[in-house]
Amino acid sequence: MVNEEKVLLRLVDTLLPGGAGFPAASSTGMTQQVAARLHLVDANLLTRLAAVFAALGGLPQDEPGWCDATSRLEALEPKLFDEIRKYTYLTYYEQPAVIEAIRALGFHYNDAPLPAGYPNEPFERARDAPRHARGRWIPTDAVHRVDLSRFNPEESR
Amino acid sequence: MSKPEHADVLVIGAGASGAIQSLVLAQAGLSVVCLDQGGWTAPDQYPHYSEDFQYQRENRWNPEPVIRRGYGDYPIEGEQSRVLMWNGVGGGTNIFTALWPRLRPSDFRKGVEHGFAPDWPITYEDLAPFYEEADRLIGISGLTGDPGMPPREPYPLGPLPLRASGRIIAQGFEQLGWHWWPMPAGIISESYDGRPACNGCGNCVSGCPRGSMAKMSITLWPKALAEGARLRPGARVERIETGPDGRATGAVYIDRATGQRLHQTANVVILAANGVGSPRLLLLSESGRWPRGLANGNDAVGRNLMHHTLVAAEIWVDAPINSHIGTTGAVISSEFAETDVARGFVNGFNFNVVRGGSAGIAAIGAFSNRAAPWGAEHHTWFVRHFGHSFGAYAMGDDIPQSTNRITLSENENDSDGLAAAKLHYVPHENDRRMMRYATDRLRDLARSVDAFDVVMVDYYENGVYRTPGHLLGTCRMGDDPETSVVNKWHRTWEVPNLYVCDGSSFVTGGVANPTNTVAALALRCAHNLAAHFRELT
Numbered sequence: 056m057v058n059e060e061k062v063l064l065r066l067v068d069t070l071l072p073g074g075a076g077f078p079a080a081s082s083t084g085m086t087q088q089v090a091a092r093l094h095l096v097d098a099n100l101l102t103r104l105a106a107v108f109a110a111l112g113g114l115p116q117d118e119p120g121w122c123d124a125t126s127r128l129e130a131l132e133p134k135l136f137d138e139i140r141k142y143t144y145l146t147y148y149e150q151p152a153v154i155e156a157i158r159a160l161g162f163h164y165n166d167a168p169l170p171a172g173y174p175n176e177p178f179e180r181a182r183d184a185p186r187h188a189r190g191r192w193i194p195t196d197a198v199h200r201v202d203l204s205r206f207n208p209e210e211s212r
Numbered sequence: 213m214s215k216p217e218h219a220d221v222l223v224i225g226a227g228a229s230g231a232i233q234s235l236v237l238a239q240a241g242l243s244v245v246c247l248d249q250g251g252w253t254a255p256d257q258y259p260h261y262s263e264d265f266q267y268q269r270e271n272r273w274n275p276e277p278v279i280r281r282g283y284g285d286y287p288i289e290g291e292q293s294r295v296l297m298w299n300g301v302g303g304g305t306n307i308f309t310a311l312w313p314r315l316r317p318s319d320f321r322k323g324v325e326h327g328f329a330p331d332w333p334i335t336y337e338d339l340a341p342f343y344e345e346a347d348r349l350i351g352i353s354g355l356t357g358d359p360g361m362p363p364r365e366p367y368p369l370g371p372l373p374l375r376a377s378g379r380i381i382a383q384g385f386e387q388l389g390w391h392w393w394p395m396p397a398g399i400i401s402e403s404y405d406g407r408p409a410c411n412g413c414g415n416c417v418s419g420c421p422r423g424s425m426a427k428m429s430i431t432l433w434p435k436a437l438a439e440g441a442r443l444r445p446g447a448r449v450e451r452i453e454t455g456p457d458g459r460a461t462g463a464v465y466i467d468r469a470t471g472q473r474l475h476q477t478a479n480v481v482i483l484a485a486n487g488v489g490s491p492r493l494l495l496l497s498e499s500g501r502w503p504r505g506l507a508n509g510n511d512a513v514g515r516n517l518m519h520h521t522l523v524a525a526e527i528w529v530d531a532p533i534n535s536h537i538g539t540t541g542a543v544i545s546s547e548f549a550e551t552d553v554a555r556g557f558v559n560g561f562n563f564n565v566v567r568g569g570s571a572g573i574a575a576i577g578a579f580s581n582r583a584a585p586w587g588a589e590h591h592t593w594f595v596r597h598f599g600h601s602f603g604a605y606a607m608g609d610d611i612p613q614s615t616n617r618i619t620l621s622e623n624e625n626d627s628d629g630l631a632a633a634k635l636h637y638v639p640h641e642n643d644r645r646m647m648r649y650a651t652d653r654l655r656d657l658a659r660s661v662d663a664f665d666v667v668m669v670d671y672y673e674n675g676v677y678r679t680p681g682h683l684l685g686t687c688r689m690g691d692d693p694e695t696s697v698v699n700k701w702h703r704t705w706e707v708p709n710l711y712v713c714d715g716s717s718f719v720t721g722g723v724a725n726p727t728n729t730v731a732a733l734a735l736r737c738a739h740n741l742a743a744h745f746r747e748l749t
Contacts, residue, residue: 069586069587070586070587070590071586071590071591072587072588072590073591074588074591074592075591075592075594075595076591076595077591077594092267095271122587125586125587137583140576140583140586141270141576141583142267142270144572144575144576144583144584145266145267145270145572145573145575145576146267146572147572147575148266148570148571148572148575149263149264149266149267149572153571154571157571157598160595160598162534162536162598162599163534163537164536164570164571165413166263167260167261167262167263167265168260168265168413168414168415168570169260169261169411169413169415169421169422170261171411171413172410172411172412172413173411173412173413173414173537173538174412175373175409175411175412176373176375176412177373178355178370178371178372178373178374178394178401182379183371183374183378183379183382183394184355184394185355185382185392185393185394187359187386187391187392188359189359189360189389189390189391189547190358190359190360190361190391190393190546190547191359191360191391191550192316192317192318192360192361192362192546192549192550193316193317193318193550194317194362195317195318195320195321195335195336195337198317198318198321198324198325199324199325200324200325200326200327201325201326201551201553201558202553203326203553203558205553206553206556208326208328208557208558208611208640208641208642208645209328209640209641209642210641
């Protein structure tokens with residue numbers, strides 16, 4: 056038997072190992088939240104995940120082994136992998152430590168869209184308005200039959 | 213069966229059209245009842261105040277009902293295309309992006325232009341005054357003077373901030389010598405009508421609890437209720453009833469809180485339940501007298517479904533453009549909006565260039581659904597890409613085809629046992645040609661901004677036609693009772709006091725996001741009905 060919790064704990068760190076100022080996924084304490092969200096997607100999802108790892112020979116012993124097993128999971132069970140990756144990424148980027156890491160990159164970045172919002176940057180006509188005169192529209196009375204003699208839009212090509 | 217108090221007008225569906233119809237008709241002194249099968253979402257129930265707002269976009273606030281499976285939703289069988297809708301007060305305005313372009317004069321004249329679609333029974337000029345009225349009523353922001361569109365009154369509000377993201381996109385269009393213009397939007401750039409200006413929070417895709425966006429449950433419904441309209445959320449209409457004279461008498465609905473069946477009688481019934489819901493309800497209302505469904509003697513109900521065509525690109529540029537900040541709509545280009553047969557197809561497309569993508573959404577592929585790499589590479593990818601992206605959507609006018617249609621499912625029912633909708637949609641060969649051409653133009657756009665990374669999004673992927681999910685054309689208006697469902701005033705040909713007015717009324721989709729035109733059509737329909745109510749009844 057492969058332990059479902061252990062698989063997920065290592066898998067989220069294989070997906071998001073930390074670096075470039077960002078923490079490893081499991082260090083943010085998000086693993087249980089990912090598990091809960093995946094359970095809502097499919098109550099058997101983690102059991103299926105554990106079964107895949109069991110079929111691959113059990114839990115890898117080191118980081119290269121985990122990377123290799125994850126690559127095989129991605130190839131063998133792409134839909135399962137996509138769900139796990141999606142919810143891992145979404146959960147990761149709502150963790151306070153990760154939001155701090157984003158801010159440390161220099162971004163003004165809120166942890167929720169409201170209530171703060173972002174500073175207004177009013178439209179400045181001199182800077183922002185188009186200066187071109189491009190654009191074309193056909194008045195109602197000027198709409199005429201186009202020449203379809205050179206092609207048939209219903210014909211596949 | 214209980215009978216609530218009789219109404220002059222029964223409106224079915226509380227979305228953009230239903231809200232406008234209810235407001236205008238109540239203002240005209242008519243008694244109005246509006247039924248909606250969904251609920252009313254209070255501002256504090258929106259995800260904008262919650263740290264898991266990105267996660268909620270994937271489930272509870274997903275724009276697709278088959279994924280969301282919310283309280284008001286019903287199943288839709290058929291997975292060939294996306295369906296964007298919200299079943300509840302405010303309708304699709306709860307999850308739209310409030311892009312607010314108009315149709316063009318030629319969009320109403322495709323019968324003359326090439327004949328692969330009929331003409332509308334009205335012209336742009338017929339609708340133009342109602343576009344203006346809708347803009348004032350709802351509060352539209354934009355820059356007047358677009359040479360790519362007919363002259364118009366000044367926008368009620370000035371354009372929304374272009375921001376660094378919009379400016380770099382504009383530079384790309386300039387480089388190409390193509391038309392571009394700041395995106396008109398149903399989002400207020402200044403305080404308007406008691407509502408606060410947009411604060412650029414960046415989460416337009418899950419509605420707007422501030423009321424800065426044209427979300428009808430916040431912007432129009434309070435006004436309609438103040439005028440005396442009565443709104444009943446959680447009221448799922450089972451069928452529209454007719455009397456011995458063939459006129460509609462009202463509708464039977466299920467009060468979902470009690471399970472009780474009620475018969476709401478009315479002199480006039482307006483169906484405004486969107487391009488899937490309206491034909492579904494007409495088909496559900498079949499009877500011995502109406503064996504094919506109500507107002508469907510010509511078998512036109514549900515046919516000619518249009519979604520708009522779509523191909524897209526997710527584009528990353530070197531310059532930091534803070535693309536997580538600001539409204540979704542940035543820039544529109546109508547360079548390719550009109551037919552040019554030299555391109556190898558009829559009709560045209562617009563570019564809608566958009567922002568968006570807070571960190572989690574960016575990581576799962578904000579515009580392309582192509583997730584960021586995993587492993588050690590992920591974080592370097594994020595540092596390089598986040599805040600540097602925009603999405604370019606080429607949205608085109610698809611040919612209406614009678615085989616693309618809404619029918620009733622024989623396999624699935626909703627939670628009240630009513631047959632689900634079944635959807636069939638396959639793009640026309642002309643649409644495929646257009647999308648291939650548009651894909652090449654998207655590549656041109658990416659090159660013009662010196663993109664360091666691009667992901668192209670094809671129109672067909674994993675067995676699904678990727679479209680904007682707009683729901684148009686399924687009860688189309690026309691001059692010919694043999695080929696259309698409603699006349700130019702939205703009255704059904706067969707039931708003289710039954711109206712259908714929503715996206716299903718469209719004859720062609722044009723190259724514009726549809727809510728603006730839905731709103732204008734609703735105003736035109738409601739004013740006409742108010743003016744002629746006594747003679748009609």
